[in-house]
Amino acid sequence: MAKEIQNLWREVRELSLGTKIDRLDSPPSPVKFLRDYVSQSKPCVISNAISHWPALKLWSDPAYLSGALSNDVVSLHLTPNGCADAVTGDKDLCFASAHVEKVLFPEALKAVQSSCKGLKVGYLQQQNDCFRTEYSTVALDCDGEIAWATEAFGCSPEAVNLWIGTDDSVTSFHKDHYENLYAVVSGEKHFLLLPPTDVHRLYIEQYPAANYSYHRDTEVFKLEIEEPVRHVPWSSVDPYPSPENEASERLKYPLFFNGPKPFHCTVKAGEILYLPSMWFHHVSQTPGNGGYTIAVNYWYDMQFDIKYAYFNFLQSLSYKSSLLNPILSWREDEDRESSDGEV
């Protein structure tokens, strides 16, 4: 089985994906977008698609945002380490969600800007259509949908989410059951991408759900397992292990570290990433002038079609790791071929 699955990783790259994420200088027509990207489950980065948004100029200024949203209550996510929705723990691993507070936007933005990793990290996000609810006051600074994508998908977005964070916040590897158009408004987002074919390389397992709670008086986070226990399938692969952990992580996750490198792409302010449904993504960020990164993402309903059925089939197979040598030798090929556009 291992050999066949490795061939799949290789073939999808050789036939279709190549070694770099495509870049388009202007928005594609709906037909081109469907034919060359959606149908093929292939990401791309699009420039000059949101140049007309007032947000591009206005939102790098914290004073503008805090003024415009001075009376709006928003969801502030707090963690000690910037890792919300991630596998955490020293011995007993769990899937940890952030402590969520509803606070006025100016206070929330200050909490984000004063994030300090190891103590308290704030991230403004809520994946429940928050841009059209909590942030409706500044809705007109962006488009409500991406016109050519709406025409291609044949429907309006199911959810539009806003993300304001700093380089202290990282989103761990996961996939979404949505087609995603991810527009960066301020700063930069750094994506590591793996196609759905590479599911075994992420070592997805079931972890008990847990929640951080933050106590203002003691300034201490507590992490508690949800009761009744609920399990969440997630990846524990950290693509950027600290130097002291690197050797052990490479031993723990050989399919990830020794297989073909994830696609890497940086999406800058003014650019949109098309992230196809079911693609695994890991996201980090670099703040812009305002001291934060802002993105707005549009989730469109995906089709549960033959690609999805193939993915479920692949995921249902167990990878037998008896054949590690072919992977190691392949890795050398890859390195020789190209180190460009990858991690």
Add this chain to the structure above:
Amino acid sequence: MAKEIQNLWREVRELSLGTKIDRLDSPPSPVKFLRDYVSQSKPCVISNAISHWPALKLWSDPAYLSGALSNDVVSLHLTPNGCADAVTGDKDLCFASAHVEKVLFPEALKAVQSSCKGLKVGYLQQQNDCFRTEYSTVALDCDGEIAWATEAFGCSPEAVNLWIGTDDSVTSFHKDHYENLYAVVSGEKHFLLLPPTDVHRLYIEQYPAANYSYHRDTEVFKLEIEEPVRHVPWSSVDPYPSPENEASERLKYPLFFNGPKPFHCTVKAGEILYLPSMWFHHVSQTPGNGGYTIAVNYWYDMQFDIKYAYFNFLQSLSYKSSLLNPILSWREDEDRESSDGEV
């Protein structure tokens, strides 16, 4: 492995394909065609897409065709049994191709009309863009391409083929590496369709290529293995075995006969079938008024994308048939659910 592959057959039907081929009353827009059919690898039958073709009125009259093409030399395919490009033989099976003669169209059409199964069956076809070469005299009776498909695929057809035959000719199960728009001009074509996910159910194996040669003086066909020997991967499943063979065929091909039924659709004069690349199809026909069936098909280049990579991966796995019982019980479910639109 058997269980996982069976789940794939089931899931692609439950999630995406349903139990019947979609029917559209008018040509889809390029965006709808890409989104709902091409991207999902899902067939559909389209009515009222070729109503403006002069061929629809003219070609049912053999006198018109023979007059218009009186000086044109065409490729006539001859076999003793109407099974060209099919696995044949009693003991030593081979992949048999027709005897091909270049004759004037009026003589060729007569050979088709006077076909007699068991003696000599004529089929006018040549899958090498013959409509635009051998039949260019009547090219204006049809459109040179299907406009909305050309816009969707972003290119003109790679080949346009003409097919004139009778109910003596049958095309055995196979797949093409093209997107196919199959327009019926006279009579009816009957398709049995299986999605690419069902590849193991067709028992594809390598057979030595062989060619019929027909000797006019003795009126005898000879079938000879090509030298040097060349092997062709093909399916030997006959979905319509004769009553005396049925029991043995069912034993030989349990995955075909006991799994979910192939999709069945009849495409009538004036209709187009969109047959996605890599779908397996078996084709039979019913003649129209002229005593023959005529179809024109447009082959567009396919994308070698993630769907194709998944297919190759699936095909590379061996199906272990140790689990026959689940299939048998499933078959009963299917029968209960729907017998409509299927074999």
